Amino acid sequence: MAKREISNLDLKVQFTNEYLRSGGLEKILDPNLLQDLIDMKFDHNGKAVPESVTPRANAFMLALLGAQLQPPYYSKDFISEYSSILQKSKCFDQINIDTIEHFDKIYDEYKVKDDILFRGQREARWRLYSNLQRFWILHKLHEEENSFEEFLDKLVTNGEIDYKENIKQILSEHNVDTLNAISILGFLQHHSCPTPLLDWTYKFQNALFFGLDGLEENQGAKEIDDYFSLFYLEEEYMGEGGMRKLMEGSLDEVGQALTLELIAKIAKDEKQRLEMEEHFKGRSYLDKDRVFGSSSNDTRWNTKYNWSIK
Numbered sequence: 001m002a003k004r005e006i007s008n009l010d011l012k013v014q015f016t017n018e019y020l021r022s023g024g025l026e027k028i029l030d031p032n033l034l035q036d037l038i039d040m041k042f043d044h045n046g047k048a049v050p051e052s053v054t055p056r057a058n059a060f061m062l063a064l065l066g067a068q069l070q071p072p073y074y075s076k077d078f079i080s081e082y083s084s085i086l087q088k089s090k091c092f093d094q095i096n097i098d099t100i101e102h103f104d105k106i107y108d109e110y111k112v113k114d115d116i117l118f119r120g121q122r123e124a125r126w127r128l129y130s131n132l133q134r135f136w137i138l139h140k141l142h143e144e145e146n147s148f149e150e151f152l153d154k155l156v157t158n159g160e161i162d163y164k165e166n167i168k169q170i171l172s173e174h175n176v177d178t179l180n181a182i183s184i185l186g187f188l189q190h191h192s193c194p195t196p197l198l199d200w201t202y203k204f205q206n207a208l209f210f211g212l213d214g215l216e217e218n219q220g221a222k223e224i225d226d227y228f229s230l231f232y233l234e235e236e237y238m239g240e241g242g243m244r245k246l247m248e249g250s251l252d253e254v255g256q257a258l259t260l261e262l263i264a265k266i267a268k269d270e271k272q273r274l275e276m277e278e279h280f281k282g283r284s285y286l287d288k289d290r291v292f293g294s295s296s297n298d299t300r301w302n303t304k305y306n307w308s309i310k
Contacts, residue, residue: 005050008065012061012065013061015061015065015067015068018084020037021221033056036053036057037060040052067083067087068084068086068087072127082125082126083224084222088125088224092231096227107204113204115234117233118200118204118206118208118231118232119198119210120206120208120211120212121231122214125222128198130196130198131195132152132194132196134194136148136151155185155193159188159193163187167184170187208230211230
């Protein structure tokens with residue numbers, strides 16, 4: 001007689017074990033199901049023996065596995081997280097790194113890259129929430145504010161009122177005199193105010209530092225807690241949406257406006273003004289090469305690495 005085969009049995013057992021060891025045992029109210037799980041047998045390699053798995057136990061484990069094939073549950077009342085490496089792999093192209101040799105290979109490849117954005121997070125289960133999203137959820141601001149967008153508008157407005165001169169001073173040091181929402185939020189972000197911005201870096205080593213900072217060994221049951229994450233975004237896929245492109249377009253527009261304004265001030269008459277405008281057409285008052293702010297924005301959030309901390 002052929003041996004019984006159960007699809008994805010190892011994964012089913014893994015997620016069932018994680019569920020039971022993470023408080024799920026108390027949630028099972030069917031004593032027959034509990035007994036079925038207790039009666040399951042394992043071979044000398046720790047693999048479940050298919051013949052010992054009842055249809056009821058298999059159905060239960062299949063439901064737990066199926067939950068990992070869906071995106072994390074979202075609710076406006078709490079911060080959702082990835083519950084498994086498998087679940088996270090449905091949202092990203094993902095590589096798990098579990099050996100020193102594999103890490104060294106990745107490190108040598110990416111430490112010299114300058115056209116990729118990186119972000120390190122010390123918990124692989126964390127989603128890419130901004131501080132403002134976390135603040136909004138944890139303080140249940142949806143119960144007090146009309147909308148997240150309106151709350152953000154107020155944040156920018158108040159930030160400009162309170163810190164306009166501070167921000168303009170910083171911008172002037174980098175040859176920029178345009179105050180906008182991004183510059184205001186950037187200032188607030190680095191003065192402990194929650195904003196919708198996420199910090200990214202072009203330095204692989206910097207992202208690695210933030211992924212490791214405060215890292216602790218996993219004391220729980222879930223495999224995902226054995227890892228921290230490092231996300232990366234390849235600039236070649238960002239097209240015209242990258243911040244470098246956006247900054248160039250914005251600076252061109254602002255620089256040309258400043259050029260026209262300056263011409264209007266120094267031209268002796270209308271004829272000279274028109275001649276000067278034609279002469280300087282297409283030129284910008286701002287030197288883009290001297291302006292800070294080359295980080296990327298419109299992103300393809302599709303790639304990350306997990307590193308084991310076991």
